[in-house]
Amino acid sequence: MRTVADLGIGEHGFISGFTDEKLSLKLLEMGCLPGTEVILTHHAPFGDPIAIKVSGYTLSMRREEAATILINHK
Amino acid sequence: MAKIPKIALIGNPNAGKSSLFNTLTGLRQKTGNFPGVTMDKLTGIWELGPKNQIEILDLPGIYSIYPKSIDEELVINILGNPAHPDYPDMVIVVADASNLKRNLLLFSQVRDLGIPTVLALNMIDVAENEGYVINSIKLARELSVEVAEVNAKKGIGVNGLKLAVQKTLENRFASNDGLPLPVSEELIDEIQAAFGEVDPYRCLLWLMEHDRMKMFTKAQCADLDQIMVKHDFEPKKYKSAETVKRYEFLTEVVDRCVINLNRQWDAPPVKTWTDRLDKLFLHPVGGYLFFLAILFVMFQAVFTWATYPMDAIDAGVAFLNDWLKDILPESTLRGLLTDGLIAGIGGVLIFIPQIAFLFFFISMLEETGYMSRVMFIMDKLMRRFGLNGKSVVPLLSSVACAVPAIMSTRSIGSRKDRLITILVTPLMSCSARLPIYTVLIALVVPEKNTLFGLFNLQGLVLFILYLLGFFMALFSAYIMKLILKAKEKSYFIMELPTYKAPRFKHVSYTILNNVKAFVFEAGKVIVAISIILWVLASYGPGNSMEDASNRIKIQNPNLSGVELTNKIAGEKLENSYAGHFGKFIEPAIRPLGYDWKIGIALITSFAAREVFVGTMSTIYSLGGEIDNENATIKNRMRAEVNPQTGKPMYDLALGFSLLIFYAFAMQCMSTLATTYRETKSWKYPLIQFGYMTALAYLSAFLVYQTLS
Numbered sequence: 001m002r003t004v005a006d007l008g009i010g011e012h013g014f015i016s017g018f019t020d021e022k023l024s025l026k027l028l029e030m031g032c033l034p035g036t037e038v039i040l041t042h043h044a045p046f047g048d049p050i051a052i053k054v055s056g057y058t059l060s061m062r063r064e065e066a067a068t069i070l071i072n073h074k
Numbered sequence: 075m076a077k078i079p080k081i082a083l084i085g086n087p088n089a090g091k092s093s094l095f096n097t098l099t100g101l102r103q104k105t106g107n108f109p110g111v112t113m114d115k116l117t118g119i120w121e122l123g124p125k126n127q128i129e130i131l132d133l134p135g136i137y138s139i140y141p142k143s144i145d146e147e148l149v150i151n152i153l154g155n156p157a158h159p160d161y162p163d164m165v166i167v168v169a170d171a172s173n174l175k176r177n178l179l180l181f182s183q184v185r186d187l188g189i190p191t192v193l194a195l196n197m198i199d200v201a202e203n204e205g206y207v208i209n210s211i212k213l214a215r216e217l218s219v220e221v222a223e224v225n226a227k228k229g230i231g232v233n234g235l236k237l238a239v240q241k242t243l244e245n246r247f248a249s250n251d252g253l254p255l256p257v258s259e260e261l262i263d264e265i266q267a268a269f270g271e272v273d274p275y276r277c278l279l280w281l282m283e284h285d286r287m288k289m290f291t292k293a294q295c296a297d298l299d300q301i302m303v304k305h306d307f308e309p310k311k312y313k314s315a316e317t318v319k320r321y322e323f324l325t326e327v328v329d330r331c332v333i334n335l336n337r338q339w340d341a342p343p344v345k346t347w348t349d350r351l352d353k354l355f356l357h358p359v360g361g362y363l364f365f366l367a368i369l370f371v372m373f374q375a376v377f378t379w380a381t382y383p384m385d386a387i388d389a390g391v392a393f394l395n396d397w398l399k400d401i402l403p404e405s406t407l408r409g410l411l412t413d414g415l416i417a418g419i420g421g422v423l424i425f426i427p428q429i430a431f432l433f434f435f436i437s438m439l440e441e442t443g444y445m446s447r448v449m450f451i452m453d454k455l456m457r458r459f460g461l462n463g464k465s466v467v468p469l470l471s472s473v474a475c476a477v478p479a480i481m482s483t484r485s486i487g488s489r490k491d492r493l494i495t496i497l498v499t500p501l502m503s504c505s506a507r508l509p510i511y512t513v514l515i516a517l518v519v520p521e522k523n524t525l526f527g528l529f530n531l532q533g534l535v536l537f538i539l540y541l542l543g544f545f546m547a548l549f550s551a552y553i554m555k556l557i558l559k560a561k562e563k564s565y566f567i568m569e570l571p572t573y574k575a576p577r578f579k580h581v582s583y584t585i586l587n588n589v590k591a592f593v594f595e596a597g598k599v600i601v602a603i604s605i606i607l608w609v610l611a612s613y614g615p616g617n618s619m620e621d622a623s624n625r626i627k628i629q630n631p632n633l634s635g636v637e638l639t640n641k642i643a644g645e646k647l648e649n650s651y652a653g654h655f656g657k658f659i660e661p662a663i664r665p666l667g668y669d670w671k672i673g674i675a676l677i678t679s680f681a682a683r684e685v686f687v688g689t690m691s692t693i694y695s696l697g698g699e700i701d702n703e704n705a706t707i708k709n710r711m712r713a714e715v716n717p718q719t720g721k722p723m724y725d726l727a728l729g730f731s732l733l734i735f736y737a738f739a740m741q742c743m744s745t746l747a748t749t750y751r752e753t754k755s756w757k758y759p760l761i762q763f764g765y766m767t768a769l770a771y772l773s774a775f776l777v778y779q780t781l782s
Contacts, residue, residue, distance in 0.1 A: 021310055021314070022310070023565060023567070024314055025140070025310065025313050025314050025317065026142060026565065026567050027567060028314055028317040028318060028321075029137050029138040029140075029179060029317055030137060030176070030567060030569070031175065031176045031321075033318060033321050034318070041349075041352075042352060042356045042450075044356065044450050044451050044453065044454060045358040045359075045361065045362070045451055045454070046454045046455075048453075048454045049450060049453050049454065049463070049566055051352075051356070051450065051570055055173070055175065055176055056172070056173055057173050057176070057569060057570075057571075057572075058348075058352075058569070058570040058571075058572075059567065059568070059569055059570065060446070060450050060566065060567075060568050060569075060570050061565075061566055061567045061568070062453070062565070062566045065565055065566065065567060
């Protein structure tokens with residue numbers, strides 16, 4: 001399964017689900033809804049955390065958190 | 075007088091809530107404390123018209139009603155509990171129009187609680203620049219709520235907001251969609267039967283969040299737990315499903331009320347300023363360089379520019395003290411007033427310039443949106459040491475004072491990360507250590523240039539002491555990371571807001587409010603301690619003080635004036651309670667190279683380390699000719715001879731041993747009190763005091779034994 005953590009800079013995908021129930025509520029509230037497009041925009045130095053564009057704004061998260069967001073290419 | 079209505083301001087972080095608060099209330103603001111919690115409460119008066127005042131309460135920025143960190147808990151504790159003294163008559167939800175859907179999530183939750191609500195649409199100009207046109211009349215109809223378009227930064231739209239608020243206050247109309255997702259009626263009935271007839275969504279909030287709400291007793295929590303088990307209700311599942319459901323509804327609403335011009339014209343997405351600036355600030359190399367440059371300017375301000383107003387305050391307090399000593403008759407009360415109370419207040423006031431400068435920088439960095447980038451680039455590094463990207467702010471703030479720094483840890487969501495940050499923050503060298511460093515460095519480090527004349531050796535030592543504090547904080551954090559157990563995982567899901575020009579009005583309010591909080595909160599403790607110290611240093615067991623004074627007069631029949639007064643003061647101190655304590659601990663501090671005089675300084679500066687210099691000047695019986703107080707203390711200390719070796723007492727070994735001790739020791743009651751308030755347990759201030767004192771003692775011991 002591909003996750004947001006697998007994206008390279010500038011690549012995009014569509015959210016298809018979550019693997020961590022506790023994190024998923026926070027992510028949902030922040031606008032990471034199933035079917036929404038995400039684009040990876042930045043890596044922090046050393047590749048972690050990452051920043052994604054979702055629902056029209058920039059959201060940062062750690063790589064391990066990004067790995068709980070499943071994506072597909074629709 | 076009729077009770078004035080209360081309105082709570084609520085909204086996502088960065089939605090412009092604070093600017094709206096400042097626009098509405100201007101300088102009619104007041105900081106205070108929420109009952110039972112230590113969070114700063116910011117309220118202000120909004121004048122709707124003559125004789126028509128409203129009290130506005132500024133609540134912490136949140137994304138959802140379900141709290142994820144301690145500062146977020148406050149919101150449900152107030153909005154969820156109608157009996158709370160701060161429970162508002164209505165709520166204004168401030169929404170960022172350029173990110174409408176996500177902002178409306180919170181709005182829909184608050185409205186379903188059954189509180190009359192007005193929606194203030196902010197940043198419509200930003201949305202329009204990005205190609206979104208919002209039909210707010212239609213939005214008002216769809217959400218059945220009064221909507222006001224405002225520009226909080228420029229103060230436009232306030233009249234429209236007034237109308238909307240007045241209408242809502244008159245109708246007391248709380249539109250309510252009931253429950254976002256149906257649950258069994260018996261579940262709601264049971265909660266209502268036990269806890270009162272309230273809106274069903276509020277019932278669910280109680281059911282799901284009762285652990286975080288202070289309104290419930292232990293027995294009530296158990297009842298709610300039972301209801302939850304009986305109906306097989308799963309809060310996590312419900313909350314997730316509810317969020318998805320709300321977004322589905324809001325997506326439809328937004329689709330009907332917002333026209334996306336980009337889509338119609340098929341325009342390529344615009345490259346915004348934020349994208350361009352992030353290229354620099356998040357750059358693997360450039361990002362760090364820029365952050366270092368900012369740090370450099372900040373330090374320059376706090377340590378160089380702030381000294382001018384600090385000297386002025388110092389001189390002013392000294393002048394007031396001397397003046398009072400001149401006009402008041404010699405008495406115990408005069409001593410208490412001048413050397414106890416005014417000296418204590420002076421000790422608080424002197425830190426205002428540094429704290430003001432520091433908060434100027436921190437609030438500028440936060441205002442512009444740059445602070446979240448700092449957290450972003452620092453997170454990985456900090457995490458290795460058991461900290462969090464968000465720990466950067468407290469660590470930075472503690473260069474001025476650990477008290478506001480510890481309070482700023484509330485935004486750290488993970489309890490373990492927050493605890494570690496609180497525990498290690500006082501290792502950063504705060505401004506109270508600066509005068510001690512200055513005196514001791516001047517005493518033992520020669521003033522000469524080094525490294526090809528680039529650096530002054532004294533300045534270099536000072537810089538190394540600051541670095542030492544920082545690295546010791548990281549090291550201690552790393553050890554604690556290994557010891558402390560984490561119940562929950564830390565997370566770093568955080569919005570990177572768009573860059574904005576700072577609002578200087580907002581920055582100045584932040585400085586003002588923080589300085590006020592410092593002066594009154596920390597001030598109370600420091601003043602109380604100063605008075606206690608004064609008592610301990612002015613009185614001794616039995617007649618010992620009088621005997622000391624007589625002894626000096628008999629031993630030195632030829633002395634008079636200032637010299638005699640000084641000698642008597644020195645002898646009195648030696649025989650005071652403080653002096654006895656000093657002698658008592660002397661055996662313990664001898665391995666570090668300290669004698670009983672330094673022992674007194676250690677004891678007095680246990681409460682607040684800034685009294686070190688003052689105590690030293692009393693111990694080495696100073697007074698009179700104050701041209702340059704520090705120079706005088708320095709000279710007296712330099713002249714002090716070690717009775718055992720016959721060489722100067724303050725040699726390199728003792729100087730560095732003291733420097734290291736003061737760098738690591740926990741000598742600040744205010745910080746311990748703050749740690750207690752923030753962790754709600756005596757365990758953590760005790761740990762903090764214990765490990766830091768042990769660290770200070772061992773390091774000073776090693777330094778002294780190596781150098782001597």
